[in-house]
């Protein structure tokens with residue numbers, strides 16, 4: 474079977490035939506904060522239009538995050554120039570820097586650390602050049618706080634609502650997370666993160682439709698699509714939504730950079746690969762109802778299962 478580039482590069486998230494919440498983070502190789510996919514231009518265009526039309530929904534920052542924001546800008550620019558040298562370059566002459574994005578043909582000259590030399594806040598500036606959403610967690614008194622972020626493609630949450638919240642409070646809505654002590658274990662893991670040793674993980678969900686901006690603020694627009702799934706349209710309409718998430722300790726500010734790269738794949742493409750089809754079906758059958766409910770897939774899970782059964786029988 475010949476796989477398309479899209480399928481070959483898709484960050485398939487499942488291991489084994491069951492899914493439960495766990496700390497599924499692994500050391501990141503290669504240790505790059507950024508990945509570029511064929512959807513780059515489309516994602517960047519969408520990000521920039523969301524930022525210009527709904528700025529406070531997509532960007533928030535507290536003043537004390539300024540140094541960490543510059544650290545993120547430097548890390549991301551350095552990663553871009555070293556992992557994608559044909560698309561990005563960064564030239565340095567003392568504190569003066571010239572960043573070139575050859576894909577969108579933009580050149581920017583600025584002084585590292587000098588706010589007045591950039592058009593936007595440092596995090597807001599660099600986020601406009603990458604597909605990833607970028608979140609800064611500041612560390613204070615043995616806890617982590619979401620004090621800055623550029624978030625255009627949230628999976629049903631709100632940056633404005635979560636701004637300033639602690640790690641445990643952010644994760645409070647997840648069923649069983651607190652009760653099973655996962656919030657504390659993951660917080661301790663994050664507090665131990667070391668500069669130079671980034672970690673990565675994948676999170677997954679299903680969604681009715683292929684919208685990237687599924688913010689809580691726009692739920693009334695996209696949420697009702699969950700009622701429009703049928704056995705016949707599930708293959709094209711329902712998408713597996715995978716977030717590739719990465720965690721970097723920033724050595725100077727001691728903050729953590731959390732990056733989220735969102736990928737969507739329609740179920741008909743996912744189930745073209747027999748092993749993926751079998752495993753994904755098992756995972757959905759076995760998924761505890763509280764997790765299905767939290768992920769927002771209870772309304773149409775059975776239709777997706779029926780679609781896969783028909784495909785297996787060769788009816789679809």
Ligand code: HEM
Nearest residue numbers: 494495496497498608610630643646647659677678731768
């Ligand atoms: C440090 C930066 C992190 C931030 C800012 C963050 C943020 C979030 C947010 C906003 C949600 C949605 C909560 C809601 O329903 O309102 C979430 C869900 C979740 N987070 Fe995190 N998270 C972080 C790190 C982690 C890590 C390191 C793990 C695990 C190792 C983790 C595991 C989860 C899980 C399992 C969910 C539920 C996802 C689902 O079922 O779809 N998070 N996170």
